[in-house]
Amino acid sequence: MKKVKAAVITRPGEIEIQEFPYPSIKESDMLVKIEMSGICGTDKHTYKGELRQYAGTAAEEDVPLPVIPGHENVGVVAEIGKVAKKNLEFYGQELREGDRVVICPDIICGRCWYCRHIAAYPWCENIKSYGVTISCSDPPHLFGGWAEYMYITSNTFVFKVPPEIPPEVAVLTEPLVVTYHLDKAKEFYSLGGEGFGTGDTILIQGVGPLGLCHIIKARIMGAGQIIAIDRSEYRLKMAKDFGADVVLNVEKTTEEERIEKVKNLTKGRGADIVVECAGVPEVVREGIEMLRKGGMYFEVGNYVEGKEVSLSPHRHMLAKSIRLIGMTNHPYTGYGPTLELIRRYLDTIPFKRIVTHRYKIEKAKDAMLKSMELESMKVVIVP
Ligand SMILES: [Zn+2]
Ligand SMILES: [Zn+2]
Known part of the structure; x- marks a missing residue:
């Protein structure tokens, strides 16, 4: 059976390389082949055992280790269900195998008071975030970007990337939306x-x-x-x-x-x-x-x-x-305009210089340590 390789934070200070079964997808979901996944300050906190997020709110939670980190993700559609093809992209664009996408990490319930009242900010009481607060213990396991593939469910905000934006720039979309x-x-x-x-x-x-x-x-x-x-x-x-x-x-x-x-x-x-x-x-x-x-x-x-x-x-x-x-989180309505801004400024802002270090999944621990050094900017995992 085909396996999918991923880096897993099993406990503070510990990153293991593990293999998970290659999943079969539902009609409403898709599988993304990860091109690049950034390391964020939040990942460093998780690695250091600083796990409590949204303290003092209904969403308060400790990062549920083991987790496949990686919430700044860009990849290409590897497999997509019939329904997802038509429905999954935020602006209604049809998605096909091979399309480059970025994925908002936050999944919201849509039903709590915050979801009903606060437009665009995922201040949801039941928020879950890919690569942060979804454990990899349960199938289909692949809920973070430091992996060869990531499983994307139907309630995810997915954005097609304009063809002129390369992965090393598209990977910056999430922090730019922040x-x-x-x-x-x-x-x-x-x-x-x-x-x-x-x-x-x-x-x-x-x-x-x-x-x-x-x-x-x-x-x-x-x-x-x-x-x-x-x-x-x-x-x-x-x-x-x-x-x-x-x-x-x-x-x-x-x-x-x-x-x-x-x-x-x-x-x-x-x-x-x-x-x-x-x-x-x-x-x-x-x-x-x-x-x-x-x-x-x-x-x-x-x-x-x-x-x-x-x-x-x-x-x-x-x-x-x-x-x-x-201000916690970032608005999912910010992805479209940010991609447009990146596209517009591609020739005038040297975005490509921001990713300074790239590591394979096997070297995820080295990547984490590098990201904590003073002589690094954005460190990414390239599966
Ligand atoms: Zn982040
Ligand atoms: Zn909610």
């Missing part, structure tokens, strides 16, 4: 100066792949000055190449120096928007200190429950009248 935080900030924009206005100063804390995607998006959306903060000189250099004007290395500056520098760059006011993409609880206070009065702070990176940090309700919230916005 930048819809900035679109959210645009929604808040008013002529009184709230939210993200044209020419505003945007500060990104942490410029790994997600921070880099925010720089790209902020630039496209009409940011003025973009400031990037990180520990890695390698990443800060890339941040500059992709549109950051000023970079600050945490290893070479003190917190006070960084705050002062940001104030100096903004006529003493502070940044209009700060986005936390470091996934480090301790940076939140510093980020708020760098924000101007009435500025907007986005908490994006701390995807799992971690340390608590202290804030002064007066100094950090009231006195500054800040808008403190926590």
Whole structure:
């Protein structure tokens, strides 16, 4: 019988290469041959045993190991059921074997209060995510992208990729959709100066792949000055190449120096928007200190429950009248526009440089360790 190879996180710190039976598909489902699957900060948290997601909500859950990781996926349709052919693609395009697709990892129930009330954001009480919160214990097992094939069920948001977008760029679709935080900030924009206005100063804390995607998006959306903060000189250099004007290395500056520098760059006011993409609880206070009065702070990176940090309700919230916005997940309505944006900017933005390291499934552990090094940007599994 044909087997499918996959990398499995069996317990924290442990990645095993396992084989699963090649599945037969239902009429409403499909099987995707994975071309590339990215490593995200969430995968690093899982690997480190930081498993609790959506803490304090109805969706609170610990990642149900064993899991085949991989939620930033691009691949081609390997087999597709009769019904799925007509119904599965988000915009109603017919899918055929060989078509390149990207897959939104989040599966929602469609029936809970959040699904009924909050359009496009998967804030579902019963959310399940490919490569994150679906265990590979039960058949058909193949619910993550670090595998030769992935099994896609009928309730999945699937998007056909325009033919001119190659896999090493299409694999960035998911993190680029996560930048819809900035679109959210645009929604808040008013002529009184709230939210993200044209020419505003945007500060990104942490410029790994997600921070880099925010720089790209902020630039496209009409940011003025973009400031990037990180520990890695390698990443800060890339941040500059992709549109950051000023970079600050945490290893070479003190917190006070960084705050002062940001104030100096903004006529003493502070940044209009700060986005936390470091996934480090301790940076939140510093980020708020760098924000101007009435500025907007986005908490994006701390995807799992971690340390608590202290804030002064007066100094950090009231006195500054800040808008403190926590944003989990990304909107499935963002995939179509993001693919269009990628297609449109393919010649002007060097997207192909963002994937810096590629590993076979057998080397998934090396890939994970590489993604935690300072000298890497997007690390991907290429089955
Ligand atoms: Zn992710
Ligand atoms: Zn729901």
